[in-house]
Amino acid sequence: MRLPSPLGISGPSLWLPPERQSGAEAVASGLVDAETAGELGYSALPVAALAPPEMAVEAGREALSAAGVDPAAVGLLLHAWIHYQGHDLWSPPHFVADRLGADGAVPLGVQQVCNGGAAAVELAASRLFVEPGLEHALVTTADAFPDPGFDRWSGDYGIGYGDGATALVLHHLPENGGGRPADLVLHAVTTVAAPRLERMHRGDDPFGPAARSLGPKVDIRRTKKAFLRDGGMEAFTEASGASLRTVVRRCLAEAGLSAADKPLRYVVAPRLGRKTVDLAYAPPLSELTGAELLRPGADTGHLGAGDAAASLAELHARRMLGPGEYALVVSAGAGFTWSCLLVSGA
Structure with a gap:
């Protein structure tokens, strides 16, 4: 998508849980063979105790704080994920918006599998250019891949899955009509x-x-x-x-x-x-x-x-x-x- 003018990205944040499972530990536990672990090349994978939407809230708080944006000023919240978020027939983005205090935001979910985060940025960019009055869009992602439903080390070819969340604020820049300075x-x-x-x-x-x-x-x-x-x-x-x-x-x-x-x-x-x-x-x-x-x-x-x-x-x-x-x-x-x-x- 050709942007009519550049946009700002502020407060880009990566939230990872403190617990890690190393490749050596996974091999010793029989979760993956040594050859596959070597081909994957991961030193360790983060393992979460929190549910994915809770991690998204943590990442969102970090992003808004770093960007200096009041949660009440967020007009659009896009949340992307690929795996189970903790409840059936439920909206994770609404949970994230509520917990962040983004009461004025429209929460939307993006399920474009592993490309969901990039798709959410593209959708947010589009909305910023066509929706008058939309000043800040918050994009979050969060996923966890716990046993017994997912084998993070050996459930796929060529990929090991780590738990974590991200967030960023997308907005207009000062030179393009009332925006704010950005980090990227x-x-x-x-x-x-x-x-x-x-x-x-x-x-x-x-x-x-x-x-x-x-x-x-x-x-x-x-x-x-x-x-x-x-x-x-x-x-x-x-x-x-x-x-x-x-x-x-x-x-x-x-x-x-x-x-x-x-x-x-x-x-x-x-x-x-x-x-x-x-x-x-x-x-x-x-x-x-x-x-x-x-x-x-x-x-x-x-x-x-x-x-x-x-x-x-x-x-x-x-x-x-x-x-x-x-x-x-x-x-x-x-x-x-x-x-x-x-x-x-x-």
Whole structure:
């Protein structure tokens, strides 16, 4: 999406629980074999005691405080997630808004699987430009992957799942009509999709009447095996490579940059396992941008819907971007959908 003008990102926050399960502990406990743990490359995965919406509240408080925004000034709250939030037939975003004191916000849920956080930023950006009077949008994500319903180390190929939450405030900038200073500047957010790949997370399974009616755990390996058994690897590799190249080129073009522009300092991969990033992301991203490739997540794992926002939080916390220096943050999710967020230092 080409933005009519850049937007500000303030208070980008990553909230992680204090408890960790190291790769060595997981191997010793029989949760994952040593070879797979090595390919994943995670030093540890965070393990939460709080429910995901409670974590989102913690991240939201940090973001609003850091941004200096009164919760009452939030007009839109978007919450994204991929896994169970703690109650059936219930609205997590309304819980987050209530607990934060964002009584004037319209709470909306975004379920675009692992690309949900990036999708929420894109939706919030759209609303800021078309809705008069909307000054602050809060985007939160939160996920937890506990036993017995989810095997965080071995339930998927090439990905380990960590618990945590993110939040950020999206708003107009001072130079674009009454906005406020920002921590990062959002110049473009672009998304492409390949719906023909949806079966990778459905496989041959029949439609069930309720969650986990086919088994006691979420089993992503089962559905991927069925997809790959029918020749899906070639289709996935082709579609993934083409979509990733398209979304990167389009995002840079919409911001008026080329891949050779020196201000693009970093390109940030999703928080997938090391081998997955090496095979599927590193070659095209390095080829297309020439920027330094960042591989975040060794100490977080894949954060469900929160990968992109977590990387924005770390770029800001580590002061990695000066004014006019750019980073391209890449996000991906089942379906399949790929997004890029182009940001700079403020």
